Amino acid sequence: MSDLNKLTISAARDAMRKGELTSVELTEACLDAVDQSSALNAFVHKTPEYAREQAKAADARRGSDVPSLNGIPLGIKDLFCTKGVPSQAASKILDGFKPEYESTVTSQLFDAGAVMLGKLNMDEFAMGSSNETSTYGNAVNPWRRGNDDSALTPGGSSGGSASAVSADLCLAATGTDTGGSIRQPAAFTGITGIKPTYGRVSRWGIVAFASSLDQAGPMTKDVRDAAIMLQAMSGHDPLDSTSAEIPVPDFEAALTGDIKGKVIGIPKEYRMDGMPEEIEKLWSDGTAMLKDAGAVIKDITLPHTKYALPAYYVIAPAEASSNLARYDGVRFGHRAKLAQGDGITEMYEKTRAEGFGPEVQRRVMVGTYVLSAGFYDAYYNRARKVRALIKRDFETVFADGVDAILTPATPSSAFALGENFDPIQMYMNDVFTVTVNLAGLPGVSVPAGVDKQGLPLGLQLIGKPWEEAELLNVAYSLERAAGFVAKPAAWW
């Protein structure tokens, strides 16, 4: 077999089960690909010794003991704490931090037999939509516009994960999604990414950004792989008080491709002014594909959609300002050099000014402002009320018989690195994805076409709470109909 790193999880799993492939061979192919990928800046801490050890252990497992991801090489977003391996959320303030513990998600993946190739680039503390706020520098999209060699963003915040999976450096990667950080980068790089229902995957050991919105999920080469990997990541964890005690169904077994009679909602509020024609066309093509597959298409309304981004930019910074208070130069990471006579307040202030990048500082301060005395009701409480209305919008359409909702994943294809948007223009990237986090729903981005410049575009499907199995089946049907097989031409 050649180009082993290009395999999907399911293909590699099946080949290993038949004895046609070993994890050591597969892992070496990925390690080679990683070594040749420095121009993408996706892997920021490589763990080859660790990977080789895990691959050997995987090859030693035989028979009925072989778990679901046995010997599958993965990349892990830098936001996940991995024992003894740098885990710094792409922030300078966590320089040198090596956790003494393993996150629940990575523990579960390793228990399922997975191999870790290293840690992946991201926006600092997952705050960004272009991977440009990282202390490691930009991750780069393997896709380019035609013959134009300008570097494009892989999206964010899980930009390194998206770049690595799209460029076949690993078979799949973990991502996290607070406002769109799995689905937007997946759409920008032609891969699949699912954010599960809030509470499906444990947040323990994942560096916190906005705790009521954060969820981890898989970023994979196809829908089947997303089902396999999500299965391994999911389940109740007593260490996360918001983790749900709900049985995890067999997601892969749900992929029948039969969606006859399923009702797919098309929300009119997602048809935005100035939406590029290509996005509009992708969306109507996707609608037609689901209809051809036997689904019933229904026009729906989600009236508070417009207020999702402003509500998000109150709630997420508010929670971030509280979560990031722990970075004080005392217990871990960076501490500023102090001048003669500096006290503890100067230590905090200098440490945080040096350690946090501009976007993180901005959000921490906005969060501090909206929570401060006199503004708490006007901003924070109002945003939480609007959030309740956004959730109610979804509950209403689901109660009316809608099984899943189809929308574009992003308002554009990947843009160039360094385009220097102002913060609010950058926030608009999440306009189609952020509602899903506010309502705690599962959402999946599926690659569905390319634009005139040859760049991938994604469609998003939104499901009912805890119905990831049904959602993935609709995504599987869409994937088969769209037949997206394009890959970026290797230039790196």
Added chain:
Amino acid sequence: MSIDTDTARRVAKLARIKVEDDALPALAQEFGAILGFIEQLNEVDVDGVEPMTSVTPQRLKRREDVVTDGSQQAKVLANAPDAREGFFAVPKVVE
């Protein structure tokens, strides 16, 4: 909404982030732009709506009030920028 430099200074202080005086006007302007964006929320009729406290309706799980962890002093201190004699060390706080 316009934010003055005094407000920007106060917010930076509350957030414990050192911002030099000459950077305050630009910061105030950025806050103003972001708060202007947020102010769209004032258009929404929220009368009688309860602020969301939990996105999934669930009660926080309870457990026995017993010690389940501990005695990991070395691990707790392993990543400290300055740890001495089993403690985190910080600049003098009490005169």
